[in-house]
Amino acid sequence: MLSRRLMLVAAVAGLATACSPKPDEATKSAAGAGGLTEIRFATDWRAQGEQGGFYQALATGEYEKRGLKVTIIQGGPGVNVPQLVSSGAVQMGMGSNSFITLNLAREKAPVKAVAAFFQKDPQVLIAHPGTGVNSIADMKGRPILLADASVTAFWVWLKSKYGFTDAQVRKYNYSLAPFLSDKRAIVQGYLSSEPYTIQKEAGFKPGVFLLADEGYPGYATMVLAPDAMIAGKPEVVRAFVEASAAGWKSYLHGDASKADALILKDNPEMTAELLANAREQMRNYGVVESGDAVTGGVGVMTDARWAEFFKVASEQGVYPKDMDYKSAYSLDFVGKK
Template sequence: MKALRPALLAAIGLLAACSPQKKEAAPGPGQRTAIRFATDWRAEAEHGGFYEALAEGEYAKRGLDVTLIQGGPGVNVSQLVASGAVEMGDGSNSFLVMNLARQKVPVKAVAAFMQKDPQVLIVHPDQGINSIADLRGHPILLSDAAIGDFWVWLKAKFGFKDEQVRKYTFNSAPFLADKRVAQQGYLTSEPYTIEKQSGLRPKVFLLADEGYPGYAAMVLASDKLIASNPAAVKAFVEASAKGWRDYLYGDPKPADALIMKDNPEMTADVLAQAREKMKAYGIVDGAEAKTLGVGAMTDARWKSFFDMASGAGVYPKDMGYKAAYTLQFLPAPTAAK
């Protein structure tokens, strides 16, 4: 499992090697609209709501014939959506989506199923580190992708320096070997695997709880699909929202069965702990989703993210950042914000 969804170039032919998970349902009146949805990594709890909606027939009920296609190392979901290799995809983080606007890629985020980006910093429990601010001067293991996104926010907010960065290769051995070192991670992944493998229970700091404004698990759709079949996009968002609520607070077994079928390396204990973390930290239904519903996005939140990133010099301050997303497929109270 990984801490950060990498955004690397992918060959379209990689789709053929990915394992599509498709559950047949009795067709309703008329032909259902085919939607291939590419996830950003191999099947896991972080995709649970999509798998739950598929397993429960929520997509089929709304006239969709959905196929979930696993991602993995080297898969660029945005590229797949933009090229038409898939109809929709899973946008890992707000930098990825904002980059679409900067590069004028005709793809938009239409919903955000994680109100809090699950990125965390992980530290040893006995080093007197009680907040992210205490990490000034400490070595921090970061991937190349992390340096281009949330590291920008960490430097701006906490005054961290590039000299602190150490190369992270998605292996926790260097972290375990040096108590002064901090490591990036995903709330639902690395803290659990570190404890399970080493017996060390690390301290974990969720960036979102320190003010990091990014969304995660966003649904991406091409401008072409939005214009030609807005009903299908809306149906996918509605069904996915139902799937996420059911995965967290209903019976997750149907989704977990499909996840483990797609990804035989996944285990029930990893899925269960990830689900509990998502509930405990309000990853899916916290923040704006408390009042606006699962999948919510707002103009105010996107402006906050853009102001942070452009203020740090990542984007031109006059960039048309609103091209990165649309609120038209969300409930009316959100669209009115």
């Protein structure tokens, strides 16, 4: 869930250093059986429907027919995907949100986003029904439960657009109990997670407000690749992006059973019901196939969108205004529908 994915900025330097090859080894990608190029792809959380396109590409052979032997390595608490990519512990990884990618640029890490498979960041704010909250603007002055990482992420956009203040922030420890006990409270969540849990376990349908539908410009579920691979093996990067795009289209609109089987194998705590709900929400809200993706294809990114995101974040003091934010991404592998 993205709420939990925001925790992934925690450092795991010891793990990365202990088990990582040198960064330039990412370009070597040893050929496996049949001459396939091996790619270890690290996701940002335990296997779930929000990673379904990658699992679908693996299950249906999209990677293999493009010359890749892909192994998906699921993330979890304490796993820092950007660090694993920059250190060479994996060849590619998933970037949860635009802040993570710009953080890499600020730190001058040799890693870039090469595709964004979620045109809409699935971050939501959730309210009790019948409490006068009919839009995000109506949340001004109300207590909002936020994780620590969210305060330096999408919260800066909310303050900029709606005039929210830090006095509204209440600490969120991923328990819904404080939200359920206070009808005035708002809680952060992930489109396909917390709203479903609230409705199923608390017995009411909450008000769900997708930040992206209110203009939040961040991308999500990006593919991160090391600069050395982008420069030295661009055909490998292109093959991975193209195969993943095909996987996402198939997962949303085709037979997802093989991908779901792989997800359930990797993460036994997942359920078929949750996977079906994730697919439904991604389709209904156009998480993958909306905006620039309609004309530019699944996975597309644009300079204009990145500029808009950086403007908001830098004006709120998250990044220096003179930072080279364009070093955070490459458009060479997307937008050629």
